[in-house]
Amino acid sequence: MSYNILGINPFHNGSVCVLSDGEIIFYLEEERLTRIKYDELPLKSILYILDNYDINDIAIAGINVRKIKTLFFEKEINSYFLKKFKFSDKNIYYFDSTHHKTHAAISFYNSGFKEAIGIVIDAGGSIYQKGKKDFIEQDTIFACSYPFNFSPIFKNSISVSNKLKQNPLGIGRSFEWLSKQFGFGALDGGKIMGLSSYGKKNKKYSNIFYKNNTNINIVNSKNLFNNFFSKNYSTEWHFNQNVITDLEKDLSYQVQNSTQEILGNYIEKAIKVTKLNKIIIAGGYGLNCVANYYFKKRFPDVEFYFEPIAHDGGTAIGAAKLLYHQKTQDKTIKPQKTLYYGPKYTKEQILKGIQKYLD
Secondary structure, eight states, rough: OEEEEEEOOOOOOOEEEEEEEEEEEEEEHHHHHOTTTTTTHHHHHHHHHHHHHOOOOEEEESSSSGGGGGGTTBBBHHHHHHHHTTGGGGEEEOOOTEEEHHHHHHHHHHHHEEEEEEEEEEOOOOOOETTEEEEEEEEEEEEEEETTTTEEEEEEESSSSOGGGGGGGOOOHHHHHHHHHHSSSSTOOHHHHHHHHGOOOOOGGGGGSOOTOSSSSSOTTTTHHHHHSGGGGGGGGGTTTTTHHHHHHHHHHHHHHHHHHHHHHHHHHHHHHHHHOOOEEEEEGOOOOHHHOOOHHHHHSSEEOOOOOOGGGHHHHHHHHHHHHHOOOOOOOOOOOOOOOOOOOOHHHHHHHHHHHHH
């Protein structure tokens, strides 16, 4: 009998997957069912899984998911919902405190590499403690190997105790904040990547980040959010939905080029530290195809794997794979061969769906 794991990401880009004996056999994002972009809490998707698959264990990813409570009983909503289907605490595993590890896991296990440098860049991950202070993940570099070794060799984080504008400007956050300033959504960082091709180098914004090839921690710790979003040009933002200003084009250009150079420096340093020449990249920034092309050109002798489901939806798979390898100690390498993981339909179902539009 197969060992089936239901992986769940209840955060934005809510998603589910079914992992059967270590193989991905199903993946679905909630927005495909609800038509709500970036939809979270994939309840419809979970019901679909439970109706169609036999599940042994459940792996829940996300960020601080145990803080999502039901209003009346003050119970954690994910496990409370699943227990209605006869799952017990011993069948439900949480990976909410290791958000970046779940990103790295899907990328590493899908890559086909035996060992690799794992780079995860996003606007923010899990909260972790360093000394007596709490920090939020932003940039993490792992040394990855089988069966489930993900050793952090570098972390760039922001302090929980500081107000956000008093923290250093990070790679992922810079895209998020620019996107919001331009009138887009917080998760629309891809629009900044696209807009960067219309901008040009502008000396006014040349020192957003440090450029220091000798130090892996090169995000400018003195350049805070509120310095970057200066009041000096607050009237030049995207208030007219039909006009993109030169300021916005040039800032997008600067952020795109600065961040890909910084990440290139991360890669250069990580290769020297680990002696590995295989790189996996995940997290929201892993979807930045302009940066990925830059890395391929800058490091022609390095093997790259860019995870196609690099955003938070992929953490459902990452959590499920982590659970599988932790429980089985399996070292079998199973590279990703397809992205067609959605529902399958019979010929009769397809013809019935077509007929609906012909009547």
